[in-house]
Amino acid sequence: MSATRKIVLAVLAYGVAALFLLPYLAMVVAAARPAGELKDPTYLPSRFDWSNFVTLWSSGLGANLGISLQVAAGATALVLLVSLPAAYFTARRRFRGRTAFLLLVLVTQMFQPTAMLVGIYREFVALGLNNSIWGLILVNAGFNLAFATWILNAYISSIPVELEEAATVDGAGRLGALLRVTLPLAWPGVVTALIFTFIAAWNEFVVALILTSDPAKQPLTVVLDSYLGGYQIDWGHLFAASAVATVPVIVLFALIERKVVGGLTAGAVK
């Protein structure tokens, strides 16, 4: 390939890349606009004022960020706790009902909570789990279980069973072999499932929108939505909070990008 062609390709690709980052840059710039320049028709403000990022925490949004964090962490923990044994067992054993179980997981993967909002609402209100972190943890875990189970199943399947057997022979129990041999080898899969679930729960919007009406119990996305309905929209804090919520997530996702893609390609393409 000639050098000119390479340069043209690179410039094109960087242009596309910039376009895809633009909204998130706009988010940060909007958050850093001085209050008086918020609605000025300019690409950039005359100066950057970062005070929104400081006052954010006293505006009450800090608490909502905390709720998002608890929901995401709780859902991730629950997903790992539930999917690891299931993925391990389906990867290692043939048993009656295995096909049915894997199909069930695959089918739930297809269902999105949006399609069954009314049912989720009726169930969780009946259980008294609306306006509760636990309700959101459960729903987020349930709908992200499939991804974790599939990717962990793939990782564990790729680890030779002989390694575990050797460990068992060497005196480690079955659980010991699982914890000391299989888990460390499947670690990239675990990290991928962990980050993926965390981000999905962190970003979740629709279920939280119908299940939480008390502003003190709402995760960040939902409380920002109520900002939009206000008479005077507090854009500065809205975007400061959005930026605080978005930037770490993009960085986290970049860490697992290759493996998510690997997981996606594993069955979908071959």
Place this chain on the structure above:
Amino acid sequence: MQPNVTLAPPPPPVPAEPCAGRRGTPRQRVWAACQPLAWIGPAIVLIFSVVLVPVVLMFRTAFHDIDAVGFDRGFVGWANFEALLREPSLAAVVTRTAVWVVVVVTATMVCSLLLAQLFNQRFPGRRVARWALIAPWAASVFMTAVVFRWMLDPRSGLINIFLHDIGVLPELGTAQADWLGRPSAALWWMIGVAVFVSIPFTTYAILAGLQAIPADVYEAAVLDGASPWRTYRSITLPLLRPALLVAVLINIMNVFNSFPIIWAMTAGGPGDQTATTTIFMYQLKSSSIAESAALSVVNFGIVIVLVVLFLKAAGGRSQVQS
């Protein structure tokens, strides 16, 4: 982030653990049959309570009369569906949904095919450029949509300033600049945002498909003197077919169920003039939860059809086998 479908490769044929089933005492036999439950039981419980129970409740609600405070007045047959059919805007909402899905998915696929070709080339800094592409995939779709709404502000939005600078928009702050205030214009901008957030996953899926194509088929094409376009059409596209099929179906499902984009930018309004069936279902919830459930059941039926199509499309390559 949109959920992504992973079909794990079929597990290698691990020799089955000799089941204690036929031998041993009855007690051991019961234990052997129950053992899987200790491992997969929690997952089953979670799936049942969070995914399957809501489905049942949704169907139940659709055939019951529920009053404004949530009191159940009993079975009413198809009455909620009849009420739904009498909604004056239903036809427009359904048509809009079809346009929304077809246009977003088609545009996403075309853009992603082009981008995948670009990002599959070798150039310096490719990793960084690819990394930038994932931003909309990782970020909250709701927040992305809010930023677009901000960038479309009639007076001070970035996009409007740009359109003004290049001469497309004569004046800022006019009714013309208020894209989201006019239903037809709003729908096209929201379609654009939906394409924007769908491209990263789709491009990555196609990139993976491209990388799975063995290099020697291209070498053969070069030897035969095929032109690049001919090679792309006769070799790349046919070999990408499975990846494309999966990407199309996942996109159809995501776009059909998409809620935050329209919700953040117009909330389906004015009235329901920019609502898809998913948004309309949410709007109905405040007036009649039972009618909303009826529409959910219809939406759900459509999703089931899509799932079956997906399983058929995926089944050839990745068997859920024992």
